[in-house]
Amino acid sequence: MATIRDVAELAHVSVATVSRTLQQPDRVSPKTRVRVLEAIDHTGYKPNLMAVKFRSGKTHSLVVLVPTVANLFFARVISGMQVAAAQRGYTLLLGNTLGNPDIEAEYAKMVQTSQADGVIQLRAHNPFPADMRTTDGLLPMVNACEVRATTDCPTVTLDNRAAAATMTRHLIALGHRSIALIKGPHASPLTQDRLAGYQDALREANIPFDENLLFNGDFTLQAGYEAAQRILTIGQRPTALFCENDETAIGAVQALKEAGLRIPEDISVAGFDDIAFAGFCDPPLTTIAQPAEEFGQTAVNLLVDVLTGNIKKAPKVIMPFELIVRKSTGPAPTY
Amino acid sequence: MATIRDVAELAHVSVATVSRTLQQPDRVSPKTRVRVLEAIDHTGYKPNLMAVKFRSGKTHSLVVLVPTVANLFFARVISGMQVAAAQRGYTLLLGNTLGNPDIEAEYAKMVQTSQADGVIQLRAHNPFPADMRTTDGLLPMVNACEVRATTDCPTVTLDNRAAAATMTRHLIALGHRSIALIKGPHASPLTQDRLAGYQDALREANIPFDENLLFNGDFTLQAGYEAAQRILTIGQRPTALFCENDETAIGAVQALKEAGLRIPEDISVAGFDDIAFAGFCDPPLTTIAQPAEEFGQTAVNLLVDVLTGNIKKAPKVIMPFELIVRKSTGPAPTY
DNA sequence: TAATTTAATGTAATCCGTTACATTTTTACG
DNA sequence: CGTAAAAATGTAACGGATTACATTAAATTA
Incomplete structure (x- = not known):
């Protein structure tokens, strides 16, 4: 050479x-x-760009910590990141963390070892040791999608609480009074926020909150399927089911159909994210659309701004959401 | 620092x-x-690993060229790659090429500029200029999933022709004589091979090949949906529909249902890949399972072997497939 | 104990592109 | 034409880790 x-x-x-x-x-x-x-x-x-990067001390690489690439919502977010990264002259290093903090920390070390300039974290974790701040006092990190309010780094997120409340109001407006919720992983702020929104809407409508209508999931098809089976075993079957993401909803729909229920005549089902499959299932899924690609783009732009010193304090960007009403939700059945 | x-x-x-x-x-x-x-x-x-990489001339990074990360089959392949890469001390750089040869070439330049040691290409393209061979005469590349027989680099692939024939035989065994095929992108060897397998099985069964039963797609839900709508407009409706991937099949199922057809009573539908959703649609999809994660692992291992000189000539690895019969295929309707 | 081998440590070159500073060449203008 | 200013080019240090080779210290053997 x-x-x-x-x-x-x-x-x-x-x-x-x-x-x-x-x-x-x-x-x-x-x-x-x-x-x-x-x-x-x-x-x-x-x-030899390795020599250039070594000399300059800048790699123009960003580590993206993704819980799993096998999630269509994240896939869209990543696509958006790549667009913005290419525009700004950065390369993405994808870290499939499986939600494991050790793996997250391992990838974060790439910043400490000068292999990457910063990190985009799609979970509400800080994988850095305490002393990693830039001269501006910021971590070389932005937090996207799942965000904890207390973090001091730049964030891009949705008002998950408001979105969940919107969906819950939609169900309430259709006459539903008994609305089950399949949650995401317990520790996730996403889960907390969406639960809070769900409760907000119930409270507004003077519907008592019933803990027995809460079910655990982990955002996978399988989890939705199993949760729905459990729902069918409780005494008073709910008339609507709000799932904290679309995969869960699609898994749940499958279980409900296998049990002979009609959707939405017997039970309404709603999701969250608006993945591509949401429009292609039977019935098409009522859900909350998020601007996934723009999440990614915004996250990259924020991080690059931090790295280049264009930003002195951490902005908190809130993205818009939209209620997409399809066929999986309908009027509550009258007994 | x-x-x-x-x-x-x-x-x-x-x-x-x-x-x-x-x-x-x-x-x-x-x-x-x-x-x-x-x-x-x-x-x-x-x-400072940048210094180490610069000094050694080895980056321990591999570029992965993926047509799109928003494809669940590729997502699984990538997961497998990351497992193997981590084991062998390599990092993956993900390149979302959108099937664009210019973008592919752009990413391949990362090898020439010493930012990466090799490339895994998930399409049957060679993004390198002619002179990029290693001392062993091999390109620092392996070709996975979609492979052209004439390539001289290591490959990991499925016997797509045999797999498609297997699926077609399954449909024929159910009594189908009029089987439509929704293909993938025209230029893709995958498409060619699966078409060939489809034709093989027809020939075995003495069913004349009818070009009017071939429909174009591009492996997306939308394409499957639209192709199925076209299928419904042709004179003699086929009794079975073989889709070259699951997304296409799920999109097609949606269109067929909207047209009031029952699956599989009125028309059978089969897919290819066995993505997670295949088991969670209505009806669950009959498909061909591929060991996606192992594709990724094998590809990484082959590439690392090439890079370390462990391999002198390019092996062609063929992975096994499995016919997964679910509920979307059934006996041909008798009129 | 002297001589020799082996272990431990040090010195300095190397990888390659960038850039501050030095030097040379060209241009401009009196 | 001569001198000052501007443009073009060159020299060499630098970044951080590795490693061949040189040197010193310790262990072994006669």
């Missing part, structure tokens, strides 16, 4: 001139410029 | 000794070893 010195030799110039030809072409006379460019052509020279 | 020199100074040794303490601890006396380790602790020293 040809180095800058090979080019310099062939073009009868110094390495500095070659470097300038590429970095600041107007600081080189036209004749030498063409000579150098020809030499580059001849040698097939490509700058 | 502390450097190796800071550590050396604090421990009153040379930088060489510090380096040896970490690389070859037995070449350092026990007393100095503990002294150095203490100094490392005190300074919080973390080796």
